[in-house]
Amino acid sequence: MRVLLFLFLLLTWIFIFPDRWTLSAQPPPIDSLLHALQLHPQRDTVRVKLLNQLGRAYFTKDAVMAALYAQEAWHLGDSLQYTEGLIWATRNLALVENTKGNLDKQMDLTMNALQLAERSGQLRATGILYNDIGNIFIEQEHPEQALPYLKRSLLIKQRLHEQAESAKTLNNIGSTYMQLRKLDSALLYLRESEKLKLALHDERGLGFTYENMGLIYELQGQYAASLHYLEESLRYYTASDNLPGTGKAHLNLGKVNTLLKRYAAAATHLQKAAGINASQQNAKNEMIYYLYLARLDSSRQDYTAALQHYNQYMELKDQFFAVEKARIINNTREKYESEKKQRENQLLKKEQQTNLSTIRQQRVLVAVCSLLLLILFVITLLLYRLYRRQQELSQQLNSRNEEVSLQNRIILEQNTTLENLNQVKDKIFSVISHDLRSPLSILEGMLFLLRDRKIPAEQFRQYTDELWRDMKNTAYMMDNLLNWASSQMKGIRVKADDFEITEVFNREFELLQSLSRQKEVQLSHQLLRPVLVYADPEMIRVVLRNLINNAIKFTPAGKGIHISGQVSGAFLEICIRDEGIGIPEKDQHKVFSNIYYSTSGTQNEKGCGLGLPLSKDFVERNQGRIWFRSQPGQGTSFYFTVPLAEEEALTDTQIRGYANVQMD
Incomplete structure (x- = not known):
């Protein structure tokens, strides 16, 4: 009886106050949600809400589980034509893409959810999604584009008296002003966010706010104050079991401790960040880890390790650049194909409407002519002339169809040629961005250390043979690349002779x-x-x-x-x-x-x-x-x-x- 009573109360709360759990400072326990889901196997809107709440709860703990619950919620909501459930399921899928660093895909999914929310008039969801779009622009380092969305979000949330959500958006506006280097304005919004979150006992949200405040004090050169707030952010991230936030906090503490010359503490935090990065598989955080580790080694005057870690950072940076480039190319290609299909569908619809209109007109003409055949012979002659005209139009249509078919064949041939040239271009970009950049990055690192006198000239000479061999191999590689490109683009001819x-x-x-x-x-x-x-x-x-x-x-x-x-x-x-x-x-x-x-x-x-x-x-x-x-x-x-x-x-x-x- 107690279990049934608990389930009844939980489902009644979800049904009467949909998505209200996201308003509270602390979300409901995952165990309670899982228990409620097990006791409610019916495929209805209540199950969609439970799945969305589970997806949101798992977001900072297990991205894979969050994605599974969000996908199930989306499919069930789509089959039930439940718009509200589709909005939150799409938003959860977007948040999962954020944990993977796929910001472009997150933006597409968030925009889809926003369109559903605006069409269905759901003001609260619209405010939250405006906030999400602002967050994406912040992570893409476009603060000037983020600010309008965040301020619109804040107006909606304040109108609805949503204190917890208002605290989130105040924090994000502070982040935006921090990127714009308007640090006083940033601290003003972050202080307001801190007040609301402390009143709501929002441990998870305080981690974000204190992290931003720590970063601002670091930019101002107040490293002691920065250290204090970053330690607070780590404490709150850990208390709320926010694994991505904990990893970022350890990275930030490693950097600030290095600036304060607390090398042992810096090394400890960076080591913990590496362990979290390994489980999260966040390429950007792993790249930042090697950069901060290289700075720590350089500060400790361990220049060999600094060079090694700096090279690892450059290699990861090149890989991240290649992945981002491939992702942009794929997104552009997908958008192009989608737009192309939409244009083709529109043309087909117009053609079908034209054909239907023509058919209707022909039917009317045939009916009228059939009646007039009984009355006047002259009408018969007119009908005959109309028939001849229709034959001529049919021939013209056939001729145009042949011309269109010929043009389609020409376009297909041109597309094949363009695809081959694209493959050549992609290979050239791949070699230039990875294989040719790596030796230059190593040389850059060595010259950087030599220029700043962080490596003795005698030690630099020990690397000259290896650098010479790398540059020689790079030269041979460039010759092969140019010859291959000429060959692929049919720009090379055999000039045979004895x-x-x-x-x-x-x-x-x-x-x-x-x-x-x-x-x-x-x-x-x-x-x-x-x-x-x-x-x-x-x-x-x-x-x-x-x-x-x-x-x-x-x-x-x-x-x-x-x-x-x-x-x-x-x-x-x-x-x-x-x-x-x-x-x-x-x-x-x-x-x-x-x-x-x-x-x-x-x-x-x-x-x-x-x-x-x-x-x-x-x-x-x-x-x-x-x-x-x-x-x-x-x-x-x-x-x-x-x-x-x-x-x-x-x-x-x-x-x-x-x-x-x-x-x-």
Whole structure:
């Protein structure tokens, strides 16, 4: 009887005061909500409200569970055509996207919920959603766009006497003024928010307000006051079991303790933030963690660790940039496709209306003409003329349909071309934003430390060989990228001619000697007397350079690389054999494919995955073929053939007059 009485009272409260739990300083316990949901299996509006309350309660504790309850609430609300339930379910889904850092997707979902709220005249929901939109603009660092939405939200909440919600919006307006660097105005709104939240015993909300106040005092250089309020924010976040807020509080405390030279406390807070980041998988917070850790190491004069953590920060920043770029591209593409479909639907509707109108007119004409046929012969002649006119219109319509079909085919061909060019563009941007930026970021970090005299010049010289090798690999990578882009965009042509391949090989061999000597790899070759081949010398040079450079990249110090060649029929066959790490069997099919397979070398040399596919393309363009044999742990041998010139004598299949050269 007690259980039934509890369930009755709980459901009565939800039904009479929908969504009032969000007004109170402390939300109802999750256990109570779960118990009520178990006792109410009926698929009705009451269940939708319980699901939405559970989704909101799980938001700061378990984003996965919050998403599951929000999705169930949305589907059930949609099937019941329950607008109020759809609004709060959509808002909960938007909040889940915020925990993942997907601000664009959060904005789309929040706008959808706002449209439903405004159409259905739900003023309270409209005020809350205006506040959410302002929050998104704050996180996107667009405070000037956030302020109008937040002030509209505050007016609505004050009109409805919603003290708890007003406290939230006052806090957010303070955050906006903080981003605008109007710190006095920010503190004014935050003090008002603090008063309301203290009166309501809103532990969860006080965590946000004290965090903002701590950040403002940090901007003003009052680090002791900042430390006090940030510690208060950590206390309230922990008390309200707000895991994302706790992670941010530890990051902020790590930064302020570093500024106060309390290095042990700073390290402790940053370590705790790292543990929370691992569970939350928030890429932005993880990036900030390595930046603050690098500053802490630099303050402790541990410049090696500072450089390492700064490089990790730059790498995460590049990854975050790439993810954000991909997300923007996908969102833009989705919006474009949606708008395109809407335009097509509108055109189809207009065409259908026109056709229906034409059909109605024709039916009327046929009926009138049928009646008049009984009266006048003249009307029959007029009908005949109308019929002929209709035939002409039909022919014109068919002709226009053919023209439209032809235009559609042309558009499809143009779309295919644009998609191919987009793939080339995306690959170029990917290589430039990741593979080419990483060596420059490392060089930037080293020069930063050298410029500020945080690293001795003698220690900097120890890194020059490694920096030189990275920049050399980057230069080769750029050459491959440009050649590949020209090839993909049909901007490269084969200029075949008779030439001595040994001269081309010797020039490339001399250029790569310094690279192999840097890595302590033994590079040797056994080639024939000068041999004339018929091919594009520049393409063959790129193939030789890519294959030899690739062998150096995957051969550890102390091992060797051997190049040999022999005449086989009407072709010259060249082999580059290394004693490197080999290619795993599961990845061998990717080597010459368009997957752009790339791994780091034995000394973490970077690559863009274009060298081998480009070499295959160039060899096949010159009527040759390329293949390889590899055993993991024992080495790899790459082979390719080049057609011989007509003047070349093919009396002996084995190349004679060779020379041995070994570089240690």
